[in-house]
Amino acid sequence: MTENQIKRGAVWWVSPDPTQGSEIKKSSPCVVLSHDTLNRLRRTVIVVPLSTAAKPHPPITVPVSCQGASAVAVIDQTRAVAKHRLKSQIEVLDREELDEVCRAVATILEIR
Numbered sequence: 001m002t003e004n005q006i007k008r009g010a011v012w013w014v015s016p017d018p019t020q021g022s023e024i025k026k027s028s029p030c031v032v033l034s035h036d037t038l039n040r041l042r043r044t045v046i047v048v049p050l051s052t053a054a055k056p057h058p059p060i061t062v063p064v065s066c067q068g069a070s071a072v073a074v075i076d077q078t079r080a081v082a083k084h085r086l087k088s089q090i091e092v093l094d095r096e097e098l099d100e101v102c103r104a105v106a107t108i109l110e111i112r
Contacts, residue, residue, distance in 0.1 A: 006039040006086065008032055009098045011066060013087040014047060029066050030081075031073060031093050031101060044080040048073045048101055059104035064097045066090065073097075075104045 006012075014030040030047035032039065039045050050071045056063040061072040067090060093101070106112060 005089070006032060006036075006045055006083065007092070008034065008036050008039065009093045009095075011050065011090045011093055012047070013090060014049070014081055015085050015087055016049075016081065027087070029071070029090055031064070031098070033078070033102065033105065044082055045086070046078065046080050048075060048078045048105070050074070058100075059107040062097075062100050062104045064093060064101065073101045073104070075101070075108055078105060 010032050011029050012032065013027055015027045029050045031050065032045050032047055034042075034046040050064060050066050051061070051074050052066075052069060052071050054061045054072045054074060056072050060076055061074055064071050064073050
């Protein structure tokens with residue numbers, strides 16, 4: 001993987017270990033939210049994990065599709081991860097879903 005391969009909106013398998021407390025502990029698909037310039041220049045990327053176990057409750061969990069299945073973006077688990085934790089790209093989130101995830105992040109962080 002090269003830094004140029006990591007794009008905003010891409011969904012990657014991410015290995016979060018080691019984790020602490022209530023952080024999601026298992027490898028999970030995560031959508032990259034950070035800007036492509038930051039993805040290229042920094043050693044970390046900002047991601048939001050996806051889950052098939054949680055139910056949609058916007059703005060905390062936002063419905064998305066991953067590999068043709070229903071999932072949710074777990075907005076309150078947004079985090080920076082080192083690039084070496086990104087294992088393989090799965091797909092790219094569609095534009096409407098990415099926009100909804102971004103709106104939910106802005107809402108829970110009170111950015112407007």
